[in-house]
Amino acid sequence: MKENLVERIEANPKYQELLKKRDSLALKLGIFVLVMFYSYITIIAFNKELFATKVWEDGVTTIAFPIALAILVISFITTLIYVRRANGEFDDLTNEIKKDVKDYI
Amino acid sequence: MLRILSIISIFAIWSFAAGDATFEGKRDLNISAIAMFLVFILGTLGITYWAAKRTKSASDFYTAGGGITGFQNGLAIAGDYMSAAAFLGVSGLIYMNGYDGVIYAVSFLVGWPVILFFMAEKLRNLGKFTFADIAAYRLGQKEIRTLAAFGSLSVVILYLIAQMVGAGKLIQILFGMDYEYAVFMVGALMIIYVTFGGMLATTWVQIIKAVLLLSGVSFMALMVLWHFGFNFESLAQTAVNNHIKGEEILKPGGFLSDPISAISLGMALMLGTAGLPHVLMRFFTVGNAKEARKSVVYATGFVAYFWIIISIVGLGAIAFLNSPDGAQYMEGAKAYLDGGKLFGGSNMASVHLSHMLGGNAFLGFISAVAFATILAVVSGLTLAGASAISHDIYANVINPNASDEKVVKISKITVIIVGIIGVTLGIAFESQNIAYMVGLAFGIAASANFPILFLSIYWSKLTTRGAFIGGFMGLITAVMLVILGPNVWVQILGNKEAIFPYAHPALFSVTVAFIGIWFFSITDNSKRANEDRAKFRAQNIRANTGIGSAGAVSH
Numbered sequence: 173m174k175e176n177l178v179e180r181i182e183a184n185p186k187y188q189e190l191l192k193k194r195d196s197l198a199l200k201l202g203i204f205v206l207v208m209f210y211s212y213i214t215i216i217a218f219n220k221e222l223f224a225t226k227v228w229e230d231g232v233t234t235i236a237f238p239i240a241l242a243i244l245v246i247s248f249i250t251t252l253i254y255v256r257r258a259n260g261e262f263d264d265l266t267n268e269i270k271k272d273v274k275d276y277i
Numbered sequence: 278m279l280r281i282l283s284i285i286s287i288f289a290i291w292s293f294a295a296g297d298a299t300f301e302g303k304r305d306l307n308i309s310a311i312a313m314f315l316v317f318i319l320g321t322l323g324i325t326y327w328a329a330k331r332t333k334s335a336s337d338f339y340t341a342g343g344g345i346t347g348f349q350n351g352l353a354i355a356g357d358y359m360s361a362a363a364f365l366g367v368s369g370l371i372y373m374n375g376y377d378g379v380i381y382a383v384s385f386l387v388g389w390p391v392i393l394f395f396m397a398e399k400l401r402n403l404g405k406f407t408f409a410d411i412a413a414y415r416l417g418q419k420e421i422r423t424l425a426a427f428g429s430l431s432v433v434i435l436y437l438i439a440q441m442v443g444a445g446k447l448i449q450i451l452f453g454m455d456y457e458y459a460v461f462m463v464g465a466l467m468i469i470y471v472t473f474g475g476m477l478a479t480t481w482v483q484i485i486k487a488v489l490l491l492s493g494v495s496f497m498a499l500m501v502l503w504h505f506g507f508n509f510e511s512l513a514q515t516a517v518n519n520h521i522k523g524e525e526i527l528k529p530g531g532f533l534s535d536p537i538s539a540i541s542l543g544m545a546l547m548l549g550t551a552g553l554p555h556v557l558m559r560f561f562t563v564g565n566a567k568e569a570r571k572s573v574v575y576a577t578g579f580v581a582y583f584w585i586i587i588s589i590v591g592l593g594a595i596a597f598l599n600s601p602d603g604a605q606y607m608e609g610a611k612a613y614l615d616g617g618k619l620f621g622g623s624n625m626a627s628v629h630l631s632h633m634l635g636g637n638a639f640l641g642f643i644s645a646v647a648f649a650t651i652l653a654v655v656s657g658l659t660l661a662g663a664s665a666i667s668h669d670i671y672a673n674v675i676n677p678n679a680s681d682e683k684v685v686k687i688s689k690i691t692v693i694i695v696g697i698i699g700v701t702l703g704i705a706f707e708s709q710n711i712a713y714m715v716g717l718a719f720g721i722a723a724s725a726n727f728p729i730l731f732l733s734i735y736w737s738k739l740t741t742r743g744a745f746i747g748g749f750m751g752l753i754t755a756v757m758l759v760i761l762g763p764n765v766w767v768q769i770l771g772n773k774e775a776i777f778p779y780a781h782p783a784l785f786s787v788t789v790a791f792i793g794i795w796f797f798s799i800t801d802n803s804k805r806a807n808e809d810r811a812k813f814r815a816q817n818i819r820a821n822t823g824i825g826s827a828g829a830v831s832h
Contacts, residue, residue, distance in 0.1 A: 181818050191821060198394040205394075209387040213543040216380060216529045217536035224528040233513045234527045240379050240588070243387065244581040250390045251577045255570045258398070263567060266822050273824070 180273055190265040197257060201250045212243060310452065310641035317645045318466065321482050321652070325470050328478035335681045338475035338688060339406040339664055340561045345480055347568035351575020353480045354559050356487035358385070358580050360436075360654040361443030364490065364587070364647060365624045366712035371591025372598070372619075372626035375516075375526025378591055381712070382584035384543050388550025389577040393570065396551055399734045399820035401560045401569045407661070408557040408726060409669040412733045415812035417741035417805065421729075422669040424748045428725035429554040429665040431752065432718050433658045434698065436555075439714035440658070441703025444651040446624060447644065457704055463651060464700035470656045471663070472689040479656040480562060486649040491583060493646050497627070498586040500634040501593030516592045519599035521614065526595065538779050542716060545783035549719030552726030555654075555661035566823055587627075594626040597633050606633070624711060655699065663691040716781060717759055724786035725752035732794055734820060737813035740806035743798025751790025758782035 181187050215222055223236035332338055345353070363385070370378030404410040409425030441460050448459030470478050505512040513527060520526050530539075550556070563569050598606055599613035606629040607617030619625060631643035667688035672679050679687075706714075729748045732739045759765055759782055763775040779785075798806075819825045 177824075178815050178818060181822070181824070182814070187818075187822070194821075202391055202394040205387060205390045209384070209543070209547065210540075212383065213380075213539055214536075217539040220528060220530035228510060231510045231514070232517050232524055232527060233510050234376070236376055236379070236527065236529050237509075237513075237588075240383050241585060243383050244584055247387050247390050248574075248577050248581045251393050251574045254390070254394055255574045258570055259567050269822055270824060 177273060181269065184269055184272055186265055186269050186272065190262060190269065193265075194258070194262050197254065201254055205247060205250055208243060208246065212239065309637045310644050313641035313645040314452075314648065317649055321466075321470065321478075321485070321649070324481045324485075325474035325478040328474035328481065332473075332475045332477055335406075335668075335684050337477065338685050339558070339660070339668065341475070341477040341480050343562060343564050345562040347563055347571030348575055349480070349484055350559055350563045350568065350572035352487045352579065353483040353562070354556060354572055354576035355579035355583070356483035356490075356650075356653055357553075357556050357559065357657050358576070359487065359490055359583055359650065360715070361440050361447070361647065361651045362711045362715035363583070364494070364650055365443055365447070365627060366715065367584075368587050368591045368594060368627040369623035369625070370712055371588060372594040373623045375520070375522065375592075375595070376529050379584075379588050380529060380539075381546070381716075382587065384546035385550070386577070386581055386584060388547040389573060389580065391547065392551045393573045393577075396730065396734065397560060397569060397573055398566055400557065400730070401566050402820050402823040403734075403816065404557075404561055406558070406561060406668050407664045408552075408554055408730060409665070409673075412729050412744065413669075413673070414733070415816045416733065416739070416744055416809055419674050420741050420745040422673050424729070424745055424752075425726070426665040426669045428552075428721070428729075428748065428752055429669075430662055431725065431756070432552070432554060432722045433662040433665070433695070434702065435714060435718040435721065436553075437655055437658050437662075437695070437699040438702045438706050438709070439711045439718065440651050440655045441699050442706055442709055442714070443624065443711045444648065444655075445703060445707065446621060447628070447647055447651070449621075456707060460700050460703040463648075463655065464696045464703070466652055467655045467659055467699075468693055468696040470652070471659050471692045476558075476562060476660060479653070479660055480559075482649070482656060483653040486646065486653045487579065489642075489646045490650055491579065493631075493643050494583065494586050494590060494627075496639075497593070497631060497634055497643075498589040501589055501596070501630075504593075505596075512589070512592055512596060516595040519614065520595050535779075537784065538781055541779060541781040541784035544787060545716060545720040545723045545781055548723035548727045548783070548787060549721075552722035552730060553719075554665065554722075554726070555657040558657075558661055558664065590627050590630065594630045598626060598629055603629075603633065659692050659695050659699070662695045663688040666691040713764065713780075720759070720781055720783045720786070721752065721755045723783050724755035724790050725749075728787065728790040728794055732791075736798075737817075738798055738810055739794065739813075740798045740801040740803075740809045742801045742803070742806065743794045743796070746797040747790055747792075747794025750793035751786050754789040755782050755786035758786060 223234060223239065225235045227233045227235055227238065336342055367378050367381055370381060400408070400411055403414050408429070409422045412425055413421040441463060444463040445456045445460040448454050449456045470482060501512065505515070516526065517524050560569050563572055597603055598619065601612055604610050604612040604617060606620050607613060608620055609617065611617035619629065628640070628643060628647065632640040667684050671687045672684045725748055728751055729744050733744065758777045761775065761777040762782065763778070763780055766772050766775045
């Protein structure tokens with residue numbers, strides 16, 4: 173990388189926009205997944221009986237099953253949300269930044 | 278090549294024909310199983326032959342030339358994940374303990390989104406072949422690569438042993454072949470795939486196996502659900518009726534009885550995902566960051582689906598195998614509720630279920646797929662281990678001027694050595710629980726690899742000294758706590774009470790690693806430390822935009 177390329181990119185408003193948008197999305201989704209997962213593990217660790225509640229009054233299936241299913245499905249959906257934006261909006265921004273500094277690379 | 282192939286086929290047929298006499302009742306099913314098995318071995322060796330002709334440079338050998346698409350790579354990543362421990366181990370855990378197996382499945386998955394949001398892209402932009410490339414980007418090459426090689430090899434070897442034990446048991450049970458021969462055969466085939474075909478062959482074997490495994494397990498789950506009129510409640514009811522623990526199997530928390538163990542295991546499984554060397558390598562087999570991201574979405578989708586159907590298969594195994602008809606799969610043909618034990622142990626639950634649902638042909642199919650699973654995963658692992666030695670240690674520390682050919686040659690020698698170690702330890706660890714061993718491999722990946730990766734990407738104040746000392750502290754703490762814990766100290770070494778009371782050390786060792794890295798970085802005032810910190814800005818730009826990083830195609 174050329175000497176002033178670092179300064180040049182850091183000063184580019186598109187670079188700042190990219191970082192801001194991507195970090196905020198990653199942080200929101202990441203915290204959401206982490207809170208969801210650690211709540212699940214913590215409930216298992218400290219209050220198992222909560223998950224032993226029955227789904228149907230006269231049945232045996234516990235709510236632990238639909239909850240596990242929901243975590244699996246939601247985890248997948250969050251990756252889908254992230255990649256949709258990263259492969260569209262964020263990639264476009266990255267390409268614009270590359271174009272702006274093309275002569276310096 | 279052809280000679281090796283024919284020797285192996287003859288060896289395989291001879292071993293099956295010489296099958297153990299104690300498996301009398303099952304001898305008639307060997308034909309279809311052997312046929313499926315040989316078709317698979319011939320097919321994959323064909324792929325290896327094809328790949329060998331296309332593998333010329335080091336880039337071809339490590340990253341399949343970077344020409345794999347996102348969809349293909351997603352399947353291959355999912356394939357690396359759906360190992361013997363996942364397929365045989367987790368379905369067996371559900372068969373034994375019910376819902377607790379599902380907790381493993383959920384914890385194994387949630388690592389994916391987190392890697393994607395915080396790491397995948399940056400890893401892809403900074404790296405070339407291995408995870409050490411990323412950590413060594415701005416830190417001292419020698420120290421970081423040595424540390425990374427130790428971390429990678431520890432994880433690879435533990436993981437490898439687990440797969441070898443799974444393979445040995447599977448072949449032993451299915452074909453009545455001796456355990457040692459089974460492990461030897463896996464080792465020999467794995468060495469051939471990796472030395473001749475490199476990443477290209479390994480990836481294609483992985484992709485084909487992932488497709489076969491997903492379709493085979495889907496068929497099993499469908500058959501189970503069909504039998505119960507697609508009514509989950511009636512499947513659950515039958516499982517409860519047929520299990521000694523009754524309704525307990527539908528509740529969480531049987532074997533994760535204390536809170537510390539539950540949290541520690543959850544942490545290991547989640548953070549460990551981000552530190553698995555054979556999975557990290559797969560980010561470099563695709564052409565660009567866009568494809569790398571897509572591959573994580575596909576992988577997450579496939580793996581999530583796989584866990585859902587494995588849960589149904591696990592409950593189905595309880596419902597079917599613990600019935601009067603299932604007594605044929607129990608030792609001494611005693612029904613389960615009368616104290617019968619599953620033939621070959623709980624890890625074989627899904628294999629027996631396949632016979633009950635689809636007869637001999639389906640058993641042959643599932644056993645070939647299970648074997649393929651093991652082969653594909655050990656190939657990926659061995660390749661990661663070989664890269665740690667040849668790329669990280671040899672090409673970057675010992676001989677920086679080495680030619681491409683020389684590095685690939687060193688890789689191939691390492692593959693053979695890692696193969697021999699895998700076979701030897703696989704035989705030595707015959708009686709170990711495979712799901713537990715994989716849990717440990719994740720624990721070590723979470724303690725030694727993850728903190729370095731994470732901090733080198735996000736923390737500008739990280740220094741070489743901090744990473745080196747803290748990283749080794751994490752690795753050593755994880756290994757020591759495993760040895761002093763209940764599974765090794767009590768069960769293997771025969772002591773009365775464990776010095777460290779918890780089976781899973783991640784909560785403690787990950788903390789030690791982070792604190793160690795932090796402390797030895799902030800107190801580091803050397804010239805080197807200032808250089809390390811100064812390089813962060815440029816690294817950060819490359820990690821975020823990919824500017825300056827070589828595309829995998831044009832190394």
